[in-house]
Amino acid sequence: MASLIKTLNCVQCGQNHLGANVWTCPTCGPDEGILEIRFDLDRAAKTLTRASLADRNRSHWRYRELLPLDHDPPKSLDAIGWTPLIEAPRLAKALGVRRIRLKDDGRSASGSFKDRASSVGVAHAIEQGRNVIACASTGNAASSLAGCSAAAGMQANIFVSESVPEGKLLQLLAYGARVFKVKGTYAQAYDLCSQACARFGWYNRNAAINPFLVEGKKTGGLEVAEQCADDPPDWVSCSVGDGCSIAGVGKGLSEMNAVGVIDWHTKMLGAQAADVAPIAAAYDSGSLDRTGNGGTYADSIDVPVPRNWRKAVAAVRDSKGAFVTVTDDEIAEAVRLTGRLAGVFAEPAAATAVAGIAQARRQSIIDENASVVAMITGNGLKDAAGARKAVGQPHVVRPDLDEIARIVEQDKKASQS
Numbered sequence: 001m002a003s004l005i006k007t008l009n010c011v012q013c014g015q016n017h018l019g020a021n022v023w024t025c026p027t028c029g030p031d032e033g034i035l036e037i038r039f040d041l042d043r044a045a046k047t048l049t050r051a052s053l054a055d056r057n058r059s060h061w062r063y064r065e066l067l068p069l070d071h072d073p074p075k076s077l078d079a080i081g082w083t084p085l086i087e088a089p090r091l092a093k094a095l096g097v098r099r100i101r102l103k104d105d106g107r108s109a110s111g112s113f114k115d116r117a118s119s120v121g122v123a124h125a126i127e128q129g130r131n132v133i134a135c136a137s138t139g140n141a142a143s144s145l146a147g148c149s150a151a152a153g154m155q156a157n158i159f160v161s162e163s164v165p166e167g168k169l170l171q172l173l174a175y176g177a178r179v180f181k182v183k184g185t186y187a188q189a190y191d192l193c194s195q196a197c198a199r200f201g202w203y204n205r206n207a208a209i210n211p212f213l214v215e216g217k218k219t220g221g222l223e224v225a226e227q228c229a230d231d232p233p234d235w236v237s238c239s240v241g242d243g244c245s246i247a248g249v250g251k252g253l254s255e256m257n258a259v260g261v262i263d264w265h266t267k268m269l270g271a272q273a274a275d276v277a278p279i280a281a282a283y284d285s286g287s288l289d290r291t292g293n294g295g296t297y298a299d300s301i302d303v304p305v306p307r308n309w310r311k312a313v314a315a316v317r318d319s320k321g322a323f324v325t326v327t328d329d330e331i332a333e334a335v336r337l338t339g340r341l342a343g344v345f346a347e348p349a350a351a352t353a354v355a356g357i358a359q360a361r362r363q364s365i366i367d368e369n370a371s372v373v374a375m376i377t378g379n380g381l382k383d384a385a386g387a388r389k390a391v392g393q394p395h396v397v398r399p400d401l402d403e404i405a406r407i408v409e410q411d412k413k414a415s416q417s
């Protein structure tokens with residue numbers, strides 16, 4: 001089936017570049033001229049219905065009318081998407097809201113939400129006749145691209161910054177990618193990757209400038225819409241780095257409304273780390289401050305100069321939502337609570353969505369009757385050092401039952417006091 005793409009508009013000037021074979025707007029330039037795909041939603045609505053969905057594959061390829069592909073993806077990528085939505089009543093109680101559901105993309109193939117974008121990127125590259133693909137990443141985009149490339153038999157060239165956590169680096173190497181660890185910042189790794197793609201003709205997976213990839217991230221929103229169809233949330237919380245994830249989730253929710261699979265709207269909550277919050281600031285000021293140099297231990301959202309801020313700001317604004325910022329301590333607390341009260345081990349950037357709910361509650365942005373979905377965008381095992389900051393230590397004991405008894409007794413006293 002040919003894709004139902006209707007236009008490819010610049011988010012700044014609005015010009016349609018469909019068919020022009022560009023990935024950013026030539027008029028507005030690569031920093032601001034980000035393109036956005038729009039679909040023929042009237043046509044999509046004819047075949048994308050609740051009834052037709054009931055018979056489809058349990059993967060994100062089930063939304064083929066809303067994906068920018070002309071052909072079926074390789075079978076080896078069939079396992080991407082359709083992650084579980086998990087009730088978290090104890091977490092909801094602890095944060096003071098009526099209901100929390102966790103959309104757990106930590107269970108995705110490579111352990112993060114990025115598999116949605118990477119799998120669409122790989123499928124699109126194959127359609128374009130490319131067999132080498134590249135990306136720059138703080139970690140998850142790279143590990144997911146390496147995994148999807150390995151599955152589909154493509155070569156992956158990955159540019160990471162020096163701060164990449166060990167678990168994510170190991171994934172890249174395990175999937176057989178060629179890894180360039182750039183001595184510099186993420187922004188420098190990103191620019192180097194773009195230059196290499198231009199020079200060597202590699203397919204560029206960098207989500208912020210590749211409009212096809214936001215369409216992959218969109219499937220997170222499509223799935224939330226379908227999974228919550230009869231039981232809509234008041235808010236969907238998402239952590240924000242470059243801004244593509246929240247923009248994609250917001251687009252997915254809107255498109256499901258436009259095609260009539262759902263009849264409701266929900267507010268988007270964007271959560272950024274307090275010291276790296278350029279998009280939260282741009283939400284208030286209307287423009288991006290490109291001088292940011294803060295840092296957060298939630299490495300996946302440590303993005304001082306985000307590329308996709310306009311789409312992120314628009315997604316939150318269109319939904320009548322809000323942005324909040326949370327400190328690294330609050331993020332660590334969210335890692336702890338999400339693990340202990342919901343049985344979901346989130347990496348710091350993923351737990352930021354939960355920390356954002358707590359913050360929005362404290363500021364009375366979200367009220368106590370709210371039902372909230374939190375996008376758990378990455379698995380805690382990916383960043384062992386980050387997790388270690390949050391989760392405490394084991395009891396080291398000799399093989400002696402009396403020692404166990406002493407600790408059991410201590411814990412009992414502690415829980416009574």
Ligand SMILES: *Cc1c(COP(=O)(O)O)cnc(C)c1O
Pocket residue numbers: 112113114140141239240241242243244245246300301347349350377378379
């Ligand atoms: C990439 C990522 C995000 C943020 O997505 P952006 O598109 O950069 O805003 C959040 N959490 C995790 C785990 C990620 O890997």
